[in-house]
Every structure is written in structure tokens, then in C-alpha cells.
Amino acid sequence: MSRSLSIGKSLVSTDLLVISHTEKNCGKGWISENAQDIITFATPDGVVRYVSPAIKTSLGYEPDEYVGKVAIDFWHPDDVASFIDENILQKSDVDTFTSRVRHKQGHYVWFETTAKIIRNDDRQIVKVLAVGRDISERKRAEQELKAAKDQLESFIDRNVDPILILNLEEKVVRFNHAFEKTYGWTESQIVGLHLLDLPNIPIELKPEAIHNLARIKSIEAFEGHETIRKRKDGVILTVMISSFAMRGENGHINGWALILRDITDKKQAEELMIRSEKLSIAGQLAAGIAHEIRNPITAIKGFVQLMKSGIVEKKMYLDIMASEIERIEMILSELLILAKPQIFQTERKDIRKLLAQVTTLLDTHAIINNVQIITEFDPEIPLILCDENQLKQVCINFIKNSIEAMPKGGNIVIQLKSKNENPNHILLRFIDQGCGIPEHILSKLGEPFYTTKETGTGLGFMVSKRIIENHNGEIAVFSEENKGTTIEISLPITH
Known part of the structure; x- marks a missing residue:
């Protein structure tokens, strides 16, 4: 791939939305001059010919410091490689992608960019128009959410106490290794069952389980209920049941986690x-x-x-x-x-x-x-x-x-x-x-x-x-x- 073509395809700098020079001359330049998003257009060889004043607020550059430079040179190296690997703007003349752009002070800022290739009547690339929006806060929130999910997954998988995860239908969607090790049932035997149909609940305790399920659903956290459960081999265990609600990205409850701590030895x-x-x-x-x-x-x-x-x-x-x-x-x-x-x-x-x-x-x-x-x-x-x-x-x-x-x-x-x-x-x-x-x-x-x-x-x-x-x-x-x-x-x- 020639430098002109590869740069032309990556021209869509993550911080840029390009507006055509023609539109500016038609009296619509006030859009790019006053937009909070960064608007740019670049030549097919990747050189920036216009950038809106918003670049000063978002990245610290004066427009003159950015114009005349190759947009891709401001990107994080990893995002340049991803841009090429993902074939951005290869299959369509309009594409949206995310990348990090270097701030004047040296740190990187996350941008979400929508880019469009402009062609002439002969289908040749004339310019690349792009608009880039600072999504650093959103990325930070996503990373924090991912970190929280990873911590939760680690908490569940590595916990020495048996843990069940229920969905809104009160059915088991997963459990950790400690549950299988403690009670003896495999994933195929447990996942998909309703909580009240689990084989580790003694028949005589079903009324108690129904009452506990109602309490679990009615409060945010349910702690310290002492009862008994049985293993696959029939051995009876004394357990302490606790639970907490699990919430999705929208903050709504999408299930519950149940912890069944074996306290037989303690008792x-x-x-x-x-x-x-x-x-x-x-x-x-x-x-x-x-x-x-x-x-x-x-x-x-x-x-x-x-x-x-x-x-x-x-x-x-x-x-x-x-x-x-x-x-x-x-x-x-x-x-x-x-x-x-x-x-x-x-x-x-x-x-x-x-x-x-x-x-x-x-x-x-x-x-x-x-x-x-x-x-x-x-x-x-x-x-x-x-x-x-x-x-x-x-x-x-x-x-x-x-x-x-x-x-x-x-x-x-x-x-x-x-x-x-x-x-x-x-x-x-x-x-x-x-x-x-x-x-x-x-x-x-x-x-x-x-x-x-x-x-x-x-x-x-x-x-x-x-x-x-x-x-x-x-x-x-x-x-x-x-x-x-x-x-x-x-x-x-x-x-």
C-alpha cells in the first residue's frame, strides 16, 4: 500500500470531522467555527488543510500548529495499527472509529470520529471530511465498569465459598468451581434450573426456601441466614446464606448472587x-x-x-x-x-x-x-x-x-x-x-x-x-x- 493511499485511509484523524471547503464558502463555515467537536478536512495524502477552533479546547493546539501536518502522526501507535488492521474506510466511504490523539501537553485523549471520503466524478479521492468528539469521560467510565466486572468475575471464580448467579427469572445462569467442589453437581446439571428446583435443597426446607427467595428479591442485600443444604452424596451441611443484587449498566437489577458458606465445622x-x-x-x-x-x-x-x-x-x-x-x-x-x-x-x-x-x-x-x-x-x-x-x-x-x-x-x-x-x-x-x-x-x-x-x-x-x-x-x-x-x-x- 502506497503512503498516499494508506494515509488517505487513515486521514480520518480520531479528532476530526471534516467539512468541505465548498460548504464553508457557501456560508456554512459558522458550523465548523463554533462546533464543540473538532472538524477537519485533509488531502488524500493525509495532510490537514483545515481544522476548527475547537482543537484548542480539546487538544491544546492552535489551528495553525495542526494545519499542514499529517493527522495520523498525532495518533497513539497502537491505534494506527488497529486502524489499518480493521480496514477502516476500506469497504465504505463512511466509517466511525475510536482512537487516542496526543494532546499538546503529551498525554493522549480518546476521540470517537466519523469520517467520510469525498470523491470526484471519476471516483478519485478528493478530500476526507471528519468530525471527532472527546469521549475520554465515557472511556473512563467504560474502563471503570470493565474493571468492576473483572473484579466481580474474579470474586466469583476464585471465591472459596460456593456462589450461584441467578437471572431475573430466578434461574441459575452460572456458578463457581467451589459450588461444584462442595456439592458435587456439574454445570450441565445445575445451570438453567430454577432456584427452588435445585437438588441441594432438602424437600422439607422448600417452604423456607420460598420465603428466603421472596426476601432476597425484596431487599438489596440478604445476609446471615443459617440453614442446611445437602451434597450429591447425601451428606448434610450447615450453611450461612447471603445474597446481593447485581445491576447492569443502566443501574437496574438484572439478577442476584447467592453465597452459601459452609459453616459445618464451625457449628x-x-x-x-x-x-x-x-x-x-x-x-x-x-x-x-x-x-x-x-x-x-x-x-x-x-x-x-x-x-x-x-x-x-x-x-x-x-x-x-x-x-x-x-x-x-x-x-x-x-x-x-x-x-x-x-x-x-x-x-x-x-x-x-x-x-x-x-x-x-x-x-x-x-x-x-x-x-x-x-x-x-x-x-x-x-x-x-x-x-x-x-x-x-x-x-x-x-x-x-x-x-x-x-x-x-x-x-x-x-x-x-x-x-x-x-x-x-x-x-x-x-x-x-x-x-x-x-x-x-x-x-x-x-x-x-x-x-x-x-x-x-x-x-x-x-x-x-x-x-x-x-x-x-x-x-x-x-x-x-x-x-x-x-x-x-x-x-x-x-x-
């Missing part, structure tokens, strides 16, 4: 920690329980000796003995339930009865330490949905801590209120008159292995807090040194 570790703490509490209570059992046994032995001596009034003694034996059975059963590992299972329970059983277990321990447990319950307390065993563990832990905080004795008040700021919750308080908790320690409560006790593990409060959170409740601690501590628990009621 098992938490359960192990709760069980370990329960055994620790049971061991610490053993001494107090021994005292609690010794008293009724002493009474029983005395009555047995009286009956052996031949006293006639045996019925009264038998009734007392039966009552004491029942008390022993109740204390031992409470201790065994506390120590026995159990699966988390919620039932509707009367928390007043639960607290009565706990105080029975701790009465002797409190009396030995010169502590009195006082209960203040509202007359009508609604039922709550709870795991009775775990909630007992929490109450025992807090009452025991209060007893230990009062080495000189005192009162522990257990309050149960049915009305608080949230009518759908009950309020449970443990109030002691102990030494209190310094402010710098109060902020660290719940950190594992942080404790002020010589024989403590620092896990008691952390485990108790986690149990309350598993019951969708909240816990707060208020304390003042040398005045006492109040632990306030809010638990949802069941309707």
Missing part, C-alpha cells in the same frame, strides 16, 4: 465448646450437690432407724422419706441432664419452671456462700421457644458467677418481665451485689480465654452469649465496681 466446634463448658459447670457443682443430697439421706437414715425400733406411726415417716427421695431424684436428674450431650432442639417452654429447676440445683451452693436467691416474676409470662438444656446452662453460669462475685454473701435477684421496649420479647435479669466488673474488663467480655478467675477458661460468657444468639435473643451487661452487676437477656416469645 461442630461451637457445639463441642458448649458441651465442654457444660461438663465443666457440672463438675464445679458436684461439691454443692453432694451437700444437697447428704441432707435428705441423713433424714431417711434416721427414719429407717426409728422404724426399726418398732415405732407404730410409720405412714408419716414413709411420706417424708418418699418426699426426700423425690428431691434427690430431681437434683440428680438435673445434674445428669446438664452433663449429657444433647442435640440442639427447641420446644415451647415456661421459663419460670426452668428457672425454678435451676435455683433448686444452686440453692445449696448459694447457702454455703451465704447468698440468697430472690425471684421476682411477672404473673403472666408467655412461653418461649428454646432448647431447655442450653438455656439452663446459661442461667446456671450467670448465677454461679454472681455467687462467686460475692465472697462475703449477699442477694441475687432474678427478674422476669413480660413487658419491655419490645412487646414480642421477655426480659430476664440477673442482679447481684458483688464486686462489679471494671470498665476495661467489661469491654473484653466474650473474648475466648480472657478471664479474671484463677481457674477460669474465659469460655463461659462467650458460650452463654452464643447460646442466647442462637435463640435469636440479645444480651447486655451493666456493671459498676463495688456495687454489683446486672446481666440483661432479651428472648423472643412464641405465639
Whole structure:
């Protein structure tokens, strides 16, 4: 290709729209003189013969500095090669393309150019007309959008958590490698299925999945829903589901991303920690329980000796003995339930009865330490949905801590209120008159292995807090040194 022809085809400088000299002479020159776009015309050999004043604003050149130069010499080298490779103006006399043009200060500016070849009656190229518009802002926005898309793609593909991408029809359009690795199904088995038809959702959880889908579609982000999913081999996993809306270039939602984090190991570790703490509490209570059992046994032995001596009034003694034996059975059963590992299972329970059983277990321990447990319950307390065993563990832990905080004795008040700021919750308080908790320690409560006790593990409060959170409740601690501590628990009621 000769220099004249190749330049003629690239004459359409990315910054130029050419207006014919004839049009200018016809009184239409005001268009090019006042246009914000750069307007040029060039000869077939690529030399610029006219450029509009807009070049000063866009590229910093005076028109005289540009006229007489070859337009293609101002282009970025990569765009010159692309112009030739893409055969611009080869198949048509009108074409549109983008390229970077060098500013007078040395940097490059993106332009979108529409060019037209003007021919004479013999079909020879007479001149090239072009108009170029600065699209730097648009290019910057496109690059930022592309970078965001690349980041999203990288986030999805490289994420260790299984991720599903849904379209507006709630069907799976793609998923990452972690999903296939975790659950076992391949792309051909999953892509195209509706979310509710996915094989990893247990049949009994379909109603829950329908409810979650409605929530996902109604809010921008859906976070932290704990549920279960199954693998292809039937193994059940505990997962934490989160989602966020995905938007297109127009800002409208065009789908959703679902993240299914496997927390099976985490849940098992938490359960192990709760069980370990329960055994620790049971061991610490053993001494107090021994005292609690010794008293009724002493009474029983005395009555047995009286009956052996031949006293006639045996019925009264038998009734007392039966009552004491029942008390022993109740204390031992409470201790065994506390120590026995159990699966988390919620039932509707009367928390007043639960607290009565706990105080029975701790009465002797409190009396030995010169502590009195006082209960203040509202007359009508609604039922709550709870795991009775775990909630007992929490109450025992807090009452025991209060007893230990009062080495000189005192009162522990257990309050149960049915009305608080949230009518759908009950309020449970443990109030002691102990030494209190310094402010710098109060902020660290719940950190594992942080404790002020010589024989403590620092896990008691952390485990108790986690149990309350598993019951969708909240816990707060208020304390003042040398005045006492109040632990306030809010638990949802069941309707």
C-alpha cells in the first residue's frame, strides 16, 4: 500500500470531522467555527488543510500548529495499527472509529470520529471530511465498569465459598468451581434450573426456601441466614446464606448472587465448646450437690432407724422419706441432664419452671456462700421457644458467677418481665451485689480465654452469649465496681 493511499485511509484523524471547503464558502463555515467537536478536512495524502477552533479546547493546539501536518502522526501507535488492521474506510466511504490523539501537553485523549471520503466524478479521492468528539469521560467510565466486572468475575471464580448467579427469572445462569467442589453437581446439571428446583435443597426446607427467595428479591442485600443444604452424596451441611443484587449498566437489577458458606465445622466446634463448658459447670457443682443430697439421706437414715425400733406411726415417716427421695431424684436428674450431650432442639417452654429447676440445683451452693436467691416474676409470662438444656446452662453460669462475685454473701435477684421496649420479647435479669466488673474488663467480655478467675477458661460468657444468639435473643451487661452487676437477656416469645 502506497503512503498516499494508506494515509488517505487513515486521514480520518480520531479528532476530526471534516467539512468541505465548498460548504464553508457557501456560508456554512459558522458550523465548523463554533462546533464543540473538532472538524477537519485533509488531502488524500493525509495532510490537514483545515481544522476548527475547537482543537484548542480539546487538544491544546492552535489551528495553525495542526494545519499542514499529517493527522495520523498525532495518533497513539497502537491505534494506527488497529486502524489499518480493521480496514477502516476500506469497504465504505463512511466509517466511525475510536482512537487516542496526543494532546499538546503529551498525554493522549480518546476521540470517537466519523469520517467520510469525498470523491470526484471519476471516483478519485478528493478530500476526507471528519468530525471527532472527546469521549475520554465515557472511556473512563467504560474502563471503570470493565474493571468492576473483572473484579466481580474474579470474586466469583476464585471465591472459596460456593456462589450461584441467578437471572431475573430466578434461574441459575452460572456458578463457581467451589459450588461444584462442595456439592458435587456439574454445570450441565445445575445451570438453567430454577432456584427452588435445585437438588441441594432438602424437600422439607422448600417452604423456607420460598420465603428466603421472596426476601432476597425484596431487599438489596440478604445476609446471615443459617440453614442446611445437602451434597450429591447425601451428606448434610450447615450453611450461612447471603445474597446481593447485581445491576447492569443502566443501574437496574438484572439478577442476584447467592453465597452459601459452609459453616459445618464451625457449628461442630461451637457445639463441642458448649458441651465442654457444660461438663465443666457440672463438675464445679458436684461439691454443692453432694451437700444437697447428704441432707435428705441423713433424714431417711434416721427414719429407717426409728422404724426399726418398732415405732407404730410409720405412714408419716414413709411420706417424708418418699418426699426426700423425690428431691434427690430431681437434683440428680438435673445434674445428669446438664452433663449429657444433647442435640440442639427447641420446644415451647415456661421459663419460670426452668428457672425454678435451676435455683433448686444452686440453692445449696448459694447457702454455703451465704447468698440468697430472690425471684421476682411477672404473673403472666408467655412461653418461649428454646432448647431447655442450653438455656439452663446459661442461667446456671450467670448465677454461679454472681455467687462467686460475692465472697462475703449477699442477694441475687432474678427478674422476669413480660413487658419491655419490645412487646414480642421477655426480659430476664440477673442482679447481684458483688464486686462489679471494671470498665476495661467489661469491654473484653466474650473474648475466648480472657478471664479474671484463677481457674477460669474465659469460655463461659462467650458460650452463654452464643447460646442466647442462637435463640435469636440479645444480651447486655451493666456493671459498676463495688456495687454489683446486672446481666440483661432479651428472648423472643412464641405465639
